[in-house]
Amino acid sequence: MPTYEYRCRSCGDTFQLSRPMSQSGAPARCPTGHDDTVKLLTTVGLSGSAGEPAAGGCCGGACGCST
Template identity: 55%
Template sequence: MPRYDFRCRSCGATFELRRTMAQANDPAVCPEGHTDTTKLLSTVAVTGGAASSGAQAAPSGGGCCGGGCCG
């Protein structure tokens, strides 16, 4: 089940709730009981294991396209 982060506008508490995607935009109550909350945008970090599957990992580096090929 997805986790969603919220912040309470009344007390400033940040908290997380697990709920279905259908409930993602439903109102949330903070742990202190306040109802004036807002859902925060979350970032997801994915680390791969491409090299362990026998595939060659793409080179990393600077530049606008990750490989420095843009001049």
């Protein structure tokens, strides 16, 4: 089940909820009871070994560039 991150506009706390994708846009109550929350946009980073990018360069490393 995906985990979504939310921020409470009332107290400023950030919290996470695991819920089905079909409920991702449903209102979320903050752990302290406030209803004025917003879902945050999160990104997922993929990396190779030792924290290096999974594919390098502008074309995924196929051209031999070293960016």
